[in-house]
Amino acid sequence: MIGSKVVSKRAFDEMIQALAETSDVVAPVSRGYDRFSYREVKDASTLEVDGYIPTLNPPKKYFLPPEEVLVEFATEDEASVASGARVRAEPRIDACARVLLGVRTCDLKAIRQSDEAYKDTFEDDNYFARRNRATLIGLTCLEPCDEHAFCAAMGANDVEEGFDLLLTDWGDDWIVSVGSERGDDLLETLQSRAVTEDDRARWEVLQGKREEAFAPSAEKIVPDLDALPDLVGDSEDSAVWIENGDLCLGCGRCNLVCPTCFCFDVQDDVSLGLSSGERKRRWDGCTLLEFALVAGDENFRSDRKDRLRHKLYHKTRSTFDRYGEVFCTGCARCFRTCLVDIYHPEMYNALHERLGGES
Amino acid sequence: MNVAKESSALYVPEPAQIIDKEAMTEEETWYHLRLESERSLDHDPGQFVGVSVFGVGEAPISVTSPPSMKDGFELCIRHVGNVTDILRGLDIGDWVGIRGPFGRGFDLEPAKGKDILFVAGGLGLVPLRSVIKTALENRSDFRRVILFYGTRSPDTLLYEDEIAQWDADPDVEFHLTVDMTDDTWKHNVGVVTTLFPRVDFDPKDTVAYICGPDIMFRFVVQQTTRLGIPDENTFLSLERRMKCGVGKCGHCQEGSVYVCREGPCFSYAEVKAF
């Protein structure tokens, strides 16, 4: 849908510069080698970079940092924290106001999905302390970022919600959609004009071009999006898992860079004096060997193929059952990071084909 | 940048003191704990708490006392690793951290007016004890109460006093078995499934609550299914690795559920679905 306002890029940039004075503004920044990372910026100039591919780590790092302290604890009298002495435990939440600039629609979708999981039954205060202070300024993709992205197949190249503002390149201007009150307030501070009939006509043309550009991305996956949960759910013994499991390094990279992976491990560290310490959580991944290990060394997913399958099962069947959606945005980070080129669309297609589906 | 510190209770254990403790076997110790806040735990039978030894970690442990117990609560812990080994060395008066109760416990509602079958294997008696006691406290709500308990050997029996009571109780059909033993043993010898032929069941009107190692489930469920106890009247408690207890860390995922949040107690019908 076309946005409601048109803002000049110059004015928008000035607003970002002003914001950068009072809060953290982050945006994708080139790391060389055609790789990008969210880093702190001072203005909106990085938005002008042509076609950056999704950042190495998704923006989830701002809401669920790779490592964070959850609890700080200490005894009162220098006694060891594990001695049975009474231990004072305090929550620790570090959060700051932050503007995420230039968030691609796939990542916007992922953030919305993570929000849902982190709200489910118990609201994770650490996550939401940061999430609630974040302003999301999205960026519409005019074409797929590269030939691997399958966002269109996952319906993530267009979003209707999950942002404060969403920008679309309009030459010297941005067309801006407002997704929240916070976004509205921001836009208020800017000189803008309403979209005109002219704009609408141009928009239609643009949409046509976009559709054409995204067609290959949409065709990456043969079966329907809604068919994926059954496809993965009912394929426990498929040779697809064995073949890919043989290739898989079990290195966990795909988990870690996935915008909708949010599992973690918890570990305690103590000071050398033993009288204080921290309980930390850090990113974990279900493709890692000991993820499902329990007492008596029983491992519920001891093979690489089982863990690979579990990962896809969780992205499709589990999340579909619980939230009515497949938790994959087609950003293809998992593929780009994978050293043995395991590609989710290929696995879906192979499962589909083996079930006699048409290709 | 303006860094905010906020308070959050989700991951922060609260202090609890060991009021009493007793070694039950070589490997297991029973604890009576009380929260410093004197808040009552208000748990459902089958729910668990996170027990923290700071600097070492947290372990999910089932509450073994019935909800009717108001002065603190009880745990029974097997010493198998980091947290649980250190707990062994703690004394009366010492402190630990507690979060919870978490998860979904056993629902006794479906068993009202019906026969109850409890099957406990080894440490599985710990969570079941809370349900058993609750059922016995409301004995008139149920018809027969059948209780199977199996352990490795006589010296690994938990709650020996209570077992003697159940054994003596005319209202409880109690059957005990051990895997191996010597001649002095007066009960059954063999795995817990060998107890099934000893009892006449009214399967349509029996509700089963089962807890024990994963391998035991499989064999016990074969029996209940064979008898014809409906899957939705067969309840299990699953053990999975857990790091958060609140359905976030992902470790306990099984099929489409987080065992810590939607479980650990499930009907067999639910378990089959994943």
Added chain:
Amino acid sequence: MKPKVGFFSFTSCEGCQLQVLNMEEQLLDIAGAIDLVTFREAMDPIDSDYDIAFVEGSISRESEITVLREMRRKADVVVALGACAASGCVNAIKNRFDSEENLREVYGDAARYYDTIDARPIDQVVNVDFYLRTCPITREEFARLFTSLLLARRPYDPNFAVCVECRMEENVCVYDMDAGEFCMGPVTRAGCGALCPTYGSSCIGCRGFMDQANFDSMVQVMQDHGMAREDAVNRLKMFNAALPEAEEVK
């Protein structure tokens, strides 16, 4: 009672002990928490019992085996201090030259001067309780192990790939740079914080292999990025030639 602690050193560069000394600010705390009985005098007669023995170095001489066994008898807890002790480190590269014949070929008559056997990690001689695996050990992992021992808990010892920590650091992967680096992060046990990739280099595998490492895929990846197959196989064994898993690398 402070634990009695001994540091022992066998065939090594002594860099791991140096790393302990390099803990500067924490050194006095550490020294205060223990009763240091022995430091770097591995060959001296062992006349004390130890609560904790930190053992640096590989075993590469018959005489070291005797000393190590003796030390194991006197120590409650034995910690392999660093890659030399934990996995053999570069010392074990020599093993393929070790046969009597080889030795003679290289050293002629001098061969008989050298009491040398295949270099091996200490757990191929005695039981080892805990491992610090990096070459050299990091100060952080030493502190973590040290406090764990004092608390009587099993220390954190990850069994997943260095790539995990490398992604957490959000490095550009060296395989994306195609800069002639051949990283072994995907099969190497994490725990160092992906030190080498974080400093723009590649993981050289010093922490040994994680369980279930997929060597076939790893060798293939290195080959795909331009390394000769034989060199890739050898590279994987640079620090790990003495590990039993090295047999699987082909």
Added chain:
Amino acid sequence: MATKRDLNINVHHMTRVEGHGNIVVDVKNGELKKAELEIVESPRFFESFLRGRPWDEAPYITSRICGICAVGHAQASINALEDALGVVPSEQTIKLRKLLFNAETMQSHWLHVFFLAAPDFFGAGSALELVGDKPEVVKMALRLKKLANDLGDMIAGRKVHPIAMKVNGFSILPSPQQLRDMRERLVAAREDMATTVDLLKTIEIPDFARETEYVALALDDEYAWISGDIRTTDGFHYDVHDYLKVTNERAVAHSTAKHCAHNRDSYMVGALARYNVNHEHLRPEAAEVAAALGLSPICTNPFMNSVAQVVEGVHCLEDSIDLIDQFLRDGLEEEPRDVSFRPGVGVGAAEVPRGILFHEYEIDDTGHITRANCIIPTGQNLANIELDLRALVPQVMDRDKEEITLLLEMLVRAYDPCISCSTHLLNVEFVD
């Protein structure tokens, strides 16, 4: 000679040296029969197992020869590779390497001066005892050592077995912020340096001298660390490619390490040798300290090596501040590190804390090393240490055994021997 006595000293496994060595002194009837430093470290066969490895593995592997001089080994290795491959590193790379060597030298010297040698001067058994007696000295020492280590970590990622040191450059560069913070700490350390110098003025260095030849790398216009020619105080001059003319290694029966000799029966390398060869190029602050501590060229008292180390420490500190100022002024830039491969032979030399270190490799046309040679400073010093022992024993024969033993240990320790890395073997004929 006062008495005709028998004396048998056997210091089994000297403490406070890197590695494992024994001092054996045997006196019969007042006549010195034997004064040897036995090296009992396991030989590690580095040169032999480098054969067959791809050339780029050499720095990784050889840095593991010695934890203390890891940067030095990596540098000598890289120098040899660059020589073989025809790589000429940029000026920025050279400066960064110099800064890194300052860090290496400082941390090693502080470790030696404060933790290995100082207990002798203060009459303590170990550095741990010093903590009780002189906590402020120990804290200062730890502070200085940490500074040096942090400086090294900043450039190499890790000082013990450096990560970022590469052929033709560095894989990371310090940020301006890091440089600024480091500069501030270095400047602040001047005060600790002054305290150290004052402290050193109060201790008595044993009075002993023996004429010998001193060997070090040298340049015409600066104190040499990572490049230069080989020069000796006997007036000799060699290109590094001719290093074998200097080292002339020969095997001795009592040691797994070899002995070296050049113009005389032995020569010395290390801080004192560098000072004797390069003193003109010391920074003025360091030259002042040398004068204040009674060090003047050509100094032939090996016990003064520790003093020379302190002088070098001051030099390195000042040089580091200067280099960082240059980086802050000119900026550091990412530079290409391309290397085009060619087969060949290369020699690399570097002045590591204990003296001059040589690496030589031959690389075949498949890029694999076919021959390697590493000659380590302590190995070069061994013959000299023994001759010093022989000269010293008769001079002190009338003292009691304990005192003699301590003095001998002090002498050996003054050389700051790094025994673990001095054991190496050559692929040459072995003379029994």
